[in-house]
Amino acid sequence: KWYMQFDDDEKQKLIEEVHAVVTVRDAKHTNFVEFRNFKIIYRRYAGLYFCICVDVTDNNLAYLEGIHNFVEVLNEYFHNVCELDLVFNFYKVYTVVDEMFLAGEIRETSQTKVLKQLLMLQSLE
């Protein structure tokens, strides 16, 4: 999900670079890594990494828990979420992201409120 303007080639390059710097790190490392003029906060769930790229002055732990909060919502919404849920329902995942993060900022943090909204939207299908 992109909150800044990049062309497609640049996006592809960024994805590869982030992959390269994050996946080489082990459990003894921090969950933070400097990246260009920003930093990446990431958290690993089994084989899946969730990464957020933020300004260097941003609060590391707040975003680290922001990731977890998001994952707990996914888990609740998809009933024990697994990677396949995210692939097959990619268009719904975008909705969850927009409910919780918008314009690169945290929009809503209450799991109850987000889930209520998501169920309401689900009922509109």
Next chain:
Amino acid sequence: MRGLAVFISDIRNCKSKEAEIKRINKELANIRSKFKGDKALDGYSKKKYVCKLLFIFLLGHDIDFGHMEAVNLLSSNKYTEKQIGYLFISVLVNSNSDLISLINNAIKNDLSSRNPTFMNLALHCIANVGSREMAEAFAAEVPRILVAGDTMDSVKQSAALCLLRLNTTSPDLVPMGEWTARVVHLLNDQHLGVVTAATSLITTLAQKSPEDFKTSVSLAVARLSRIVSSASTDLQDYTYYFVAAPWLSVKLLRLLQCYPPPEDGAIRGRLTECLETILNKAQEPPKSKKVQHSNAKNAVLFEAISLIIHHDSEPTLLVRACNQLGQFLQHRETNLRYLALESMCTLASSEFSHEAVKTHIETVINALKSERDVSVRQRAVDLLYAMCDRSNAKQIVAEMLSYLETADYSIREEIVLKVAILAEKYAVDYTWYVDTILNLIRFAGDYVSDEVWYRVIQIVINRDEVQGYAAKTVFEALQAPACHENLVKVGGYILGEFGNLIAGDSRSSPLIQFDLLHSKFHLCSVPTRALLLSAYIKFINLFPEVKGTIQEVLRSDSQLRNADVELQQRAVEYLRLSCIASTDILATVLEEMPPFPERESSILAKLKKKKGPGNLHPDLDENRKERSVNGGTVAASPTPSTDLLGLGSTIATQNSAPPVSKGTSLLVDVFSENIIPDMRCLPLAPFPSRFVCKNNGVLYENQLLQIGLKSEFRQNLGRMYVFFGNKTSTQFMNFAASVFILCIPADPTVDGGAQLQQILNIECVSDFVDAPVLNIQFRYGGTLQNIAVKLPITLNKFFQPTEMTSQDFFQRWKQLGAPQQEVQKIFKAKNSMDTEVTKAKIMGFGAALLDGVDPNPSNFVGAGVIHTKTTQVGCLLRLEPNTQAQMYRLTLRTSRDTVSQRLCDLLSEQF
């Protein structure tokens, strides 16, 4: 959408890339025919196909149709159809102007629909795309929705952040107005989600115009106070693992960092109370063992500490913050240790907490030695640097020096600069300073930049009391069998000036001093040799008894007929000077150097530059301290650089300093339009292959023009000085030089016989094959001249040599054993197979030459790291000469196949 699920599982079941592409092409053909077909598609089918297109796009394939169908979905009355339409538009932003007006029209309808779900979809779309066209269309509408009394809470949240996005991308289009005052009052909103979103918006706006939003301070303090004093269950939905509204607290604390401490005593007292409560909570036993609990709690704590440091006005809070961070330094969580080091670094700069920070020195030193994550060690170095003062400088410098021996290559240069700065700043006796710098050269000579050794010489020359000691110490250091070239430079300079101070000792008599220096001569590069020649002539003045010996050396063919013009000229002139000048004249000409004017250390400027503008630590502390020590700071100017080649090297011009006569400056205005030569018709001159292993020399020459180069490279950066010499007696007009599309602003005229200099800054973004092309165009007499030459910027220029033991070498060699990582070439020798020449070439190529690694002594092995902006590629090489057959076998192993291939091609051309 069953069709979509089937398609996705088909793709997942594809066994190969080819099969996947085949399946996708089949699907694209199917969708295209459906869209083009006579039968009108219903909303559901349209949604399904658009969603499939989106999936294909996300897999990395180009999508060039379907936009119209997606736009159609926007006007559907069904949420799911509308949602897919908006998603497609948001992900595949297309600035196709016909569609933009249709999209904006649909958004407009949804914004005025009074249906909160549709309004949110529209606002999210604006926030995600954030284009100028959208800002133009909606910059007035969004604030209205945000502050309208009847807007639903969730819509307010979206509107606030939507406005934030428009304000960041097109600030000029977002008008401030009567809505600003009402936005501030959103901090009082009952719905914490609205407050969360609004706080981000207000923070962004307050950073731009603090005056307009300063009423937000009291509201933010009140809100924060209510949150931190609430019981953990009060906030229900917004309590996260027993922590009350952690994200909102963090945001409020960040908003307060836009302002100084509140002037109103009551507000200030209330804020101090909040901060104390947050610090107190850190000491309470945790309400949960879960990491989520401690992370959320500490997120708020770290932000509170940032605010305390920002205010820098409450000594008790500062010291308490420092003690808290001190506890974290020993925490078992790496994250906390890292953040504590980072945060303490800023605390060290406050006069109130500097002493408290210093008490943790042992822990920080321990971190430097034991942390496994290099970024944590880096923070430890930063903190040691920040906490250093006169009382602990010796300890800190000693620890940094010993760490330097094992430090990661990526941070060595920075540590060298920091040690050099600290040693100078806190030197009580300068003998310690001299020892420290010599140790720097010993442990990390390659990372000691010119600024560092210039500086030690400036200081020795300016301080009488240390000169004798310096001479003695460099003399002793030079006796080591292998010393770094930087040591030879310092030694040559200092003995040339002050060798007389130790000449009384028979163990360092003039002749012994000279022999020692001269024993290093043949191992050194041209600039060092030039420096040594100057030291020799200084010796002739200092010690008449060695005059004969030195004259003999100067007279030898290797000096008087040296191929290098500079060396030859020095030898000839110095020899002549020593023969004809009287002792008096010699003494005057070769007098001791006068003291250098006192000025700010150039090393400091370099460190600031190195850390760059977007640096993690804004180094406020540095500015603050330096101001008092040196009475002024030099701002580092960030080098402008543009990625314009796309093939790996970035070249930007910094400045051009045309040493042409001033009279021509009027012409600048007349001819300043840049001429971009048409490259297609130019004969392209390759650069001479010797430039692969050399950095300086003549790049190109014809009857009119000579182009000379001097270049230097460090890690992924380089700088190239290009000299254009006019060999004729006539002026060149309309002179323009360009690298690809970039024109170098140069003086458009070059006088007959004059020289024009330009500087190119080079950055290696990723590995590359093609060298950038330098195009030159000028008018000589009546005809237009075009010249194009390739610049000798090759991948190996970004090599950093790596020393390693035989065991390490073979271990890594085995690790790089995959077939694509190795490239081998067997080729016939083009030149004579001289061992010394081969060694020099491998070193000139940039790799470290490893002795005693290969069991066969006639083989050569080397190692190094190629630095690009994004990655570092470790490289190992092995060259096996077969003198009987006059053949070589060259093997390259690196972690990247393209790098192996390129290095092998480059190096094999050299023998």
